[in-house]
Amino acid sequence: MADPHKPAAHPSPDVPNPDTDAYAQESELEAHLQAKPMYINMGPSHPATHGTVRLKLHLEGETISDADCEIGFLHRGFQKSCENVTWTQCLPYTDRLNYASPLMNNFGFLTAVEKLIGLEIPERAQYVRVIGAELHRIHDHLTCIAATSMELGGFAPFLFGMEARELINDRVAELTGARLTTSFGRVGGLNRDLPEGWIAKTLKSLDKIRELADECESLLSRNRIFVDRMKGTGVISAEDALDYGWTGPCLRACGVDYDLRKARPYWVYDQLDFDVPIGEHGDNYDRYLMRIEEMKQSDRILRQALARIPDGPIIVDDWRIALPPKPEVYGTIEGVISHFKLVMEGIQVPPGEVYDATESANGELGWYIVSDGGGRPYKVHVRAPGFPILSAMPSIVKGGLLADLIPTFDTINMIGGEVEQ
Amino acid sequence: MSTFALDRLTAQFPEAVAERYFDRTGGAWAVIHAEHLPKVAAFLKSELDFKLFISIDAVDRLHLAENDPRFEVVYFLRSLSRGEHVRLKVRVSESNLEIPSLASLFKGANWWERFVWDFYGIRFSGHPDLRRVLLYEEFQGHPLRKDYALRDRQPLIPERPIKDIFRGPGTSGVS
Numbered sequence: 001m002a003d004p005h006k007p008a009a010h011p012s013p014d015v016p017n018p019d020t021d022a023y024a025q026e027s028e029l030e031a032h033l034q035a036k037p038m039y040i041n042m043g044p045s046h047p048a049t050h051g052t053v054r055l056k057l058h059l060e061g062e063t064i065s066d067a068d069c070e071i072g073f074l075h076r077g078f079q080k081s082c083e084n085v086t087w088t089q090c091l092p093y094t095d096r097l098n099y100a101s102p103l104m105n106n107f108g109f110l111t112a113v114e115k116l117i118g119l120e121i122p123e124r125a126q127y128v129r130v131i132g133a134e135l136h137r138i139h140d141h142l143t144c145i146a147a148t149s150m151e152l153g154g155f156a157p158f159l160f161g162m163e164a165r166e167l168i169n170d171r172v173a174e175l176t177g178a179r180l181t182t183s184f185g186r187v188g189g190l191n192r193d194l195p196e197g198w199i200a201k202t203l204k205s206l207d208k209i210r211e212l213a214d215e216c217e218s219l220l221s222r223n224r225i226f227v228d229r230m231k232g233t234g235v236i237s238a239e240d241a242l243d244y245g246w247t248g249p250c251l252r253a254c255g256v257d258y259d260l261r262k263a264r265p266y267w268v269y270d271q272l273d274f275d276v277p278i279g280e281h282g283d284n285y286d287r288y289l290m291r292i293e294e295m296k297q298s299d300r301i302l303r304q305a306l307a308r309i310p311d312g313p314i315i316v317d318d319w320r321i322a323l324p325p326k327p328e329v330y331g332t333i334e335g336v337i338s339h340f341k342l343v344m345e346g347i348q349v350p351p352g353e354v355y356d357a358t359e360s361a362n363g364e365l366g367w368y369i370v371s372d373g374g375g376r377p378y379k380v381h382v383r384a385p386g387f388p389i390l391s392a393m394p395s396i397v398k399g400g401l402l403a404d405l406i407p408t409f410d411t412i413n414m415i416g417g418e419v420e421q
Numbered sequence: 422m423s424t425f426a427l428d429r430l431t432a433q434f435p436e437a438v439a440e441r442y443f444d445r446t447g448g449a450w451a452v453i454h455a456e457h458l459p460k461v462a463a464f465l466k467s468e469l470d471f472k473l474f475i476s477i478d479a480v481d482r483l484h485l486a487e488n489d490p491r492f493e494v495v496y497f498l499r500s501l502s503r504g505e506h507v508r509l510k511v512r513v514s515e516s517n518l519e520i521p522s523l524a525s526l527f528k529g530a531n532w533w534e535r536f537v538w539d540f541y542g543i544r545f546s547g548h549p550d551l552r553r554v555l556l557y558e559e560f561q562g563h564p565l566r567k568d569y570a571l572r573d574r575q576p577l578i579p580e581r582p583i584k585d586i587f588r589g590p591g592t593s594g595v596s
Contacts, residue, residue: 075555079540080564084571115446242501245474245529258473258501352445355497355508357475368478368495372485383476383497391532420555 037065040402044072048151048406051416053390055405062401067394074420082380086346087113090377091183097384097418100143101136102182103129103172104360105418109380110185111266112356112367117187117349121316125189126267127309131202132175132184133358134298134305138209139168140361140413141249141291141298142216148288148410149220152229157216164212167205174198187347188322189315199306210299217292230285234408236396237282245388248363249294250412253279253286260359271308274301287411321347346375362386362413384418424449426469426500426507430461437461439512452510455520461509462496462523471498471507474529479513479541483567490514492543496523513543522548540565 042048042055049055052072058065078097082090094109095102107129114121146161169179174195176184184191220226236246238254251258259276261269277293279286315322319338328335351373357366363385370379389412397405427449431438437457442450453461465471475497482488492513499506511520522545523530534545535554542563545551553560557577562569574580 071555073555073557077564080571118446239472240528242472243474243528245476245527247473256501263501263504350445354444354446355448355506356446364475366475366497368476368497370480370485378485379480381476381478381495383478387532387536388474388476388529391529395528 042405044070049409050147050414051420053414053416053419055393057402057405059402062403064397064400064402064405067397069390069394071390071419072416074416076417076420078382078421079380082377084376086375087187087349087377088342088346090380091185092181094382095181095183097382097421098140098360098362098386098415099180099417100415101133101140101361102180103132103136103176103184104140104358105365106182106185107133108358108360108365109367109382110187111358112354112369113187113349115356116352116354116369116371117321117347119188119316119318119321121189122313123268123310124193124312125314127305128190128194128314129185130267130269130272130305131302131309132172133360134301135168135172135202137298137361138213138295139165139172141295142168142213144410144413145216145220145288145291148407149216149226151406151410152226154220154223154226157219160212160215160219164209167209171198171202171205174201186315186322188318189313193314194309199309203303203306206299206302210296213292213295221289221292227285229403230283230288230407230411232281232283232285233400233404234284234287234396234411235282236392240392240395241282244392246363246392247388248359248361248385249290250287250389251363252277253290254282255280260357260364264357266358268305269301272301272304274298284407284411348373348375349377357383360385362389362415362418382418382421384415384421386413386415386419387421390414390419425503426465426471426505427451429469430464433464434461448506448508450508450510452512455511455513458509458511459521459523459526462498462526465498465507466526469500470502471500471505473499473501474527475499475506477523477530477533477537479537479543479565481541481565481567492518492541494520494537494543518542519544519546521546522551524548539563542566 038059040057040059042057044052044054052074054070054072056068078093081093090109091106094105097105142161142165146158150158172182173179175198176182236254238256241251241254255278257276257278262276274297277290279290323342324335324338329339349371351371353370355366355368357364365385366383368381369377372378393412397408427441430451434457437453438451439454440452444450477494477496480493480495482491482493490512494511494513496509513520520543522534524534532554534548535552537543538545538551539553539556540563559577560575
């Protein structure tokens, strides 16, 4: 040990300092870096993995040579819960499938039930569903982009994204009464009509949201660090993506033109003018760009729908399905009876089965519903878009760097609620 | 709803298709014998371009009017070029809970089959890694079966007793 009171000698390359300079032997310089395979558990609840996902990684140096994904134990028993409550009471469960776009899940489930009944909902309700769904598509994509940028070190886009999200949440709160757990739809239409002045307010918010989203885009899309980390990482071929069952922006980023809003239009999507952006490489950067473009298209849809929304009823006038208006409940015996039966027994959906799907923010949200003719669903299978996308995760990170796992996990936008059902 | 795929399927493998019908919304269904399933799925994928793998699930028909055999495994495939959707069904009896796996044909089938095994206890022979996917390995039984009580609980770590807690609707768990 050198004397601490003695001033340190001026460092010179010729005279080695035996205290601080360790000179390697010739043989050591040529030795290979020891790279024993290493096992790493990412998660459960790693800051970069959303939900209780656990990734078991097999590393060789920094390269992931093998990966296994455990979804984790957040299982809420979605199906079992739905099978033990009435059709209307399933709605709160569907909200919680995806906390970033509850209205889409809500309306998706109702659309499947209405198809099983064979019900056509009023046009105004269809427009409101489109508006709600597109608002939440922007909301979902903003969440994804903002979180991605934050996890790659960009905090400002995260704040812009959150500010824009707040605006959407405020409008949704005015519309439905809740910011996240909306439970807004009803079989045959909607819970209530648009509040007064809501359309003008939403249009104003859309301008601001557009501005903020553009700000995010301008900060990220050509940012050297961001682009370097996103381009060429997490690549999946179109063939593999189809094989895994990918849908939505992640599939379209591989160059597959498939959007249920165009392929099998539901509600009033066939009357609205919008484009479906298509990617090319199937890497993280394309998935990010896809979400940016889709937000612009959603903005277009929203402006058209808000301008064109017709007057009229918001729920079907059928007391076997929709609750009767309150004056009828208090004033007539038929109203009382149907109100009582709907609340106590639920809607009597005719026996049968149906598979129906809508385009949710992450892809095809499919419902396979079996009814035995009672007021409760016999079986509710949800085909959440996140489940197949997450199942491809181990294979697309294999061979990449550990650092690439973070952007890959972000851009596939895994949502705990829908994956864990 | 076009029935092109099912017509081709019936023409190609008449022995594989046990039944065909339309559900009340006009969706066309085919009930396939379990042993012919891999061949049927391979035909659909390679010849008829049903490449998008949607999902698999099962139905426990215990309380339905028609409940023999007890389980139905449902398969959904989609063709993007034809814009068509195919719904297949395989009936599984309780005495022989084993059907061929499609995991080598569709990569997406891997997790869905694990899901069906996890919640219904239907085994897929030839699956590379048939583990539970959402529940833990020590879990007893298959909770989405209709005879599994709604409020049955199997905590991995003993729960502290909490008084007056409402655990949702349904029968209390007596297992």
